[in-house]
Amino acid sequence: MSKAKEAEFRPNDYVVYPAHGVGQIISIEEQEVAGLKLELFVISFEKDKMTLRVPTNKAADIGMRSLSSPAMIDKAMNTLKGKARVKRAMWSRRAQEYEQKINSGDLISIAEVVRDLHRNDDQREQSYSERQLYEAALERLTREVAAVSGADEEQAAQRVGDVLTSRAA
Template identity: 60%
Template sequence: MATTMKKTAQRQGFKTGEFIVYPAHGVGQITAIEEQNVAGYALELLVINFEQDKMTLRVPVAKIASVGMRKLADAPAVKKALETVRGRPRVKRTMWSRRAQEYEAKINSGDLIAIAEVVRDLYRSESQPEQSYSERQLYEAALDRMSREIAAVNKCSDTEAIRQIEQNLAKSASRKAAAAATEDEDGEQTEAA
């Protein structure tokens, strides 16, 4: 009985069949917990399947915390992420390469709010100037990560989750149009990639 308790504590409450967030890959499902011998040591591994990416990942139980793996966000966190998307985008005046690194770090952090900030900051409505290729790639990566987690939490399709996010982005579009107008009046342009 004591060994069973110890193993559950080591797994930090993760169970087979549960959806999790792995920062570098997004939402996956634990399909099995298996033991493998590596260099003479018995390692307990969580087998995580990322269906959309057609990828299976094996994570040693001892590394769960250090890789940043976490359970899905709860409903209040999803609500806060959707509120973040509705907020006013932060227009940064730094070089694109530095901003791109910051956005990439936020996307790979696995933090739903940070990913929502990237979606908000890189979103372009029909009336706004076109995005560069690299901006579009980062936006789509952030939107994909965010929609997959919202879909898993709300038990809906990815398409429905994207629709929810885009509805919230549209609610902030009027503020974004005003921000773009003031930016044009200032005469300052942000450089593209």
């Protein structure tokens, strides 16, 4: 286990876990599993009332990463301003792609899903599954914007909302 990898994340750091979004490392603990000593990050996802234990040597492999830089947040906001790109594929195929983007943990991919599924009041209705994917992507984006800017989620949601509505104008 390389010491360099280990030092990347410390207790109290906010991290992005691809399948769950923003969490906070509460501690690093050792556990014995099947006779092997494992070092684990204990990550709390406050909002989901969930705690995850991730082997420190697997964190990078699964795509766990530090919060995005403010510059990356700006890039994501610019992505939101773009024109929605909706492929002509069947919904089931598109839904699968959106889900992969959301679970990739990549902020720009998540912003693309928000952009592509965002509807203004005067636009056609969203299907239930479309709405679910949109909300999941929006929540991931908002939480990371909040964590990076030090704002609360409400302020972050306002910022994202403002960008989305300005796009329509």
